[in-house]
Amino acid sequence: MLAAEPVKIGQLELKNRLMMSPMCMFCSDQTGLALPFHQTHYGSRAIGGIGLIMVEATGVTPAGRITHEDLGLWNDRQADSLRPIVAQIHASGSKAAIQLAHAGRKCEDEAMTPVAPSALAFSEDYRLPQELSPNEIGEIVDAFAAAAKRAAEAGFDAVEIHGAHGYLIHQFLSPLSNQRTDAYGGSPDNRLRLLREVLSAVRAVFPEERPVLLRLSASDYLPGGLDLTRTIEIVQQVCDLVDAFDISSGGLLQAPIKTFPGYQVSFAETIRQEAGVLTIAVGQIRTREQVEDILGNGRADLIAIGRELLRNPYWYLQQYQKELSAAGQIPQPYTGGF
């Protein structure tokens, strides 16, 4: 029953090794506020015992959202709307984190101009983005920091920087989407610059004892794109600023991806071994057998569960019912149901 073992990310102690994977719900109002739906949605997964609840990708600027119904964190009203969610997560003994994101060229909101490292569209169905100037890049770095500061004030125990799935930071990291010739492109170090600037700026304002996580796509699954070897180097070059790496893959461009249960675990495993960092494995992990296998074999430190938790907020309580009942860890009001 390794899932139920406490784990520390930096100085943050989690009651178990399970994380609710960040999942955009696209159901905020158009101002980026968290609504009663979000309160119930995240609160119920905390009642369901998940140790770390990761609130979905939240835009650091209006144009940084994928759609106009994403959550936002560029003003204080938005931070205030998240506060009760944090409180409810804490009331269940779980910890609260929030994923900070900028969609870059994947912004689909017609009212916004999509921006990117280079004027290259994601696909024929997407608009051509505007290439960011160095000044505009600086403003986005500042926006990440301001959002992290608001997240701290709202009570979040951790933040995760979204560096995966073809969104802005990933667009800068991959040579397939970054064709700049200034300080932000042209070499691996230059393509890494935005990520390091974002992490440094966030680390400077986020309370020292609270962890900063980073989600990366370990492969673009395309020739000339990011691969595991390059991702290990990236991890080594930012691990002084990051407490745990949440390892996903893909999303930069349409690519042939073979998916199967646990298909991304080997990325998390290799990165953990090669870079000596804490990793979170994610992707089609649905059963306690998979969870115990991954943790027991030392392939990752934590497991993120996504869609299984959309289907069933009480997945963990059901999968581990016997042990949690014996340990008195079923939420008291629900013991009759278990």
Ligand SMILES: Cc1cc2nc3c(=O)[nH]c(=O)nc-3n(C[C@H](O)[C@H](O)[C@H](O)COP(=O)(O)O)c2cc1C
């Ligand atoms: C509805 C939905 C929304 C998602 N939104 C996000 C997101 O906001 N940020 C992110 O990093 N990944 C997002 N993902 C990816 C999930 O976090 C997760 O990595 C993926 O679904 C694979 O895990 P699973 O097989 O357990 O669902 C989303 C996935 C789904 C299904």
